[in-house]
Amino acid sequence: MSDFAGQENDTARRARLDGLVEACARKDRAAFAELFGFFAPRIKAYLKRLASDDATAEELTQEVMLTVWRKASLFDPKQASASTWIYRIARNRRIDLARRDGKPALDAEEPLLQPGAAEAPDDAVFARDREARVRDALKTLPDEQVALLRLAFFDGLSHSEIAVRQDLPLGTVKSRLRLAFDKLRGVLGRDDL
Template sequence: MVQTQYFSDLIVKVAVDRDKAAFVELFDHFAPRLKGYLMKQGADAAIAEEIAQDVMVTLWRKANLFDPRKSSASTWLFRVARNRRIDRLRRQKTSELDPDEPLLQPAPLPDVSEEMDARLREERVREALGKLPEEQREVVRLAFFLGQSHSEISESTGLPLGTVKSRIRLAFGRLRQLIEADEAVDVD
């Protein structure tokens, strides 16, 4: 307990007086212990050394953040070391992304001919929808443009469920005929 208080007092001296002798004593005591701790956590010697030194630099710069009422000097320093190691691992994972990963590649530019075909199909469907009887066009609009279920269409229109299903089936049959007739005209 006496040693714990002693190290806490040294950190306070660094915080208040920028006491270099106190810092050297803290460094000599904690740097090798932090390095050993980090190596036990899986860091190689060079990285453990680098993180331990970074922790000690943090001690020098931010000693004023240490509160001896909340934790001991060793608890505070080892927590900083642990957090630095976690931060390093996160950065390492981010930097290890494969630049050739398909998910990281930009989407290919759309094929102009495919876009034109899609626009033509869309135009044909709109024209064919316009040729449907109003009652069929309305149930198709409710089902496919507003996403209503057959039951919801039945409730909102007051039509029996069987009538809704029949109108949708008839509408699709008619749409198929109109679109196929339109495509046949384009081929000729």
């Protein structure tokens, strides 16, 4: 670990840390242990500066490092350094916690939280008909566009996540999705989308 402390120049340190994250993507536990040893104390200190108490900062640090382990395959050294990527995860976890803490408790008697009325039979028939039309319309699209639509709407991935998973430029993903929607609108009309 001492090789991070100043014996390496910034470029070499960045390359080393980027390499450790990439090794984590291959589930290299030794690389993760080294990455953890380097980043965990720094992330904890960073989170404490963001007004977290010691216990919360520790818990968030564990969550951040677990996310690094699980999502290391999404890391792209062309977009950001390992440090930037990991600190962004930490910042986002802290924001998520603040949002969660800031929400009032739910009232079980709230009318909007009550189950809705049963679907009317004619609405169910209309929904099945619309679903069949959408399935037929999807068959008119190229396979590459259908695959992107599935990732976006069935898997819930963002455009950036799709680009990483499909190894495509972000602009290509956006263009293909836009083309798919344009074609679907032409086949279905606006009301079915």
